[in-house]
Amino acid sequence: MLEIKQIKSLQEVNELKKQYFEQSTAPLDGMWHFGFVPMSSHFGFYEDNALVGYCCVNGDGYVLQFYLSPTAQTQARELFTLLAEQNSSVVGSINGAFVSTAEPHYLSLCLDNSSSFKVNALMYQQVTSFISQGTAGLELTIATQEQLSEFIEFAVNNIGAPEQWLSQYFGNLISRQELFGYWKDDRLLATGECRLFDEYQTQYADLGMIVAESERGQGIATGVLNSLVSLGNERGLIPICSTESGNLGAQKAIQRAGLEPLNRIIQIEFDHK
Template sequence: MLNIKKMTQQNELSDLKTAYFNASTGPLDGMWHFGFAPMAQHFGFYESEVLVGFCCINSEKYLLQFYLSEIANTLPSELFTLIINNESETVGEVKGAFASTAEPQYLSLCMDGSTAHSVNALMYQHCEDKIVREAEEIELILANYDQLNSLVDFAFEAIDAPKEWLTSYYTRLISRDELWYWAINGSIVATGECRLFDEHQTQFADLGMIVSTEHRRQGIATRVLEQLVMITKRKGLNAICSAESGNIGAQKAIHKAGFKALNRIVQFDFSHR
């Protein structure tokens, strides 16, 4: 018999998380799996007190990860159906799920359980044969704590993210030498992120960039990404990134920088089943 328990220590899931990432057909999105997932509530699946799987659900009641080990006697489809039908008192309400096309088992279960879905984001990998146009090289500067407030203000104006979250997020990036910026006449016009992974898919770096509203549609995003790719290659890593499905400008810039959209993040809604 399988029991579901709320987990307070995610480090207990280390081996299962490794198996989860190993089962993927490509690199998973860094922000979703190393930013959002750790903040979500995790639940462990136990058979005879042995941990055989897990899932995590965010504050909006959406599944972000689901995994059941091959050693489990329970059928994944039966457990998944129980959870999305809100039949687990421990898990509670589940409205939907986010799954990528690089997670075949989890994605298939989501497709079985829902008739409504939409593409949330495109997942990119850099083409290794892409040659960066050195003639258009720009000078990215590695950020330090002296620029923290200016970078937070810049990002707040550009993408309207909460300042408290930006301060915490950028502080961590700066401490890890993962945040860069480009300035013209002392004013920040773009930022670039080259996020490394401490565990799982450590051969990749997850890139991100923001361009000020008044400097968009000038090719700056592509040039920033090209330089981030060069930084990534100097570290001996492969570059990945993502873009929301509705952000056509970012998608064009990413494509011009030599990336291919090989996978998608899909949002599933179980309320329309």
């Protein structure tokens, strides 16, 4: 008989997470899976006290990951539908899910229970050796701990991200030497991120950037991305990144830097009947 319990420590699901990433058909988005997922609630699926699967749900009631081991006796479709139809008092209210097209099994389960869906983001990956297409890379400088407040202020002003979250996020990137800045006349015009994976997906470099609102449309985004792609390639890694479905400017810059939109992140609403 299946029992659902809340997971107290993410160490408990390490092996299942490894299996989860191994069954994906392409690299999964780093920000979603290593930024948002650890902050979400995790629930374990147990058969005879043995952990055979898990799911995680964010504060808005959206499933972010779902995995059931092939060795489990429980049927994944029945279990997922039970969760989607609000029939687990342990997990509680489920409104929908975020899932990528690189997760065909999880995506299929979501679609079985969907009332509507929309593309949330495009997932990009380098598929050929990098060839600059008219815009040279810009000179990026690695960020220092003394510059943390400047980077935080820049991101607050240009994308409206919460200051407290940025302090922790940028602070961690700086300590790992994964945050860069593009300055001109002593003014920070863009930030760049080349995030490396500690486990799972270790052959990829996850890229990110922010360009000052006043400087957009001048080729800075493509120049920053060209530099980040080169940095990833120099380390023998395959660059990946993502951007919102409505951000046409970023999409053009990413493709000019040689990355292709091979997958999508889908937001799915569940049909509660």
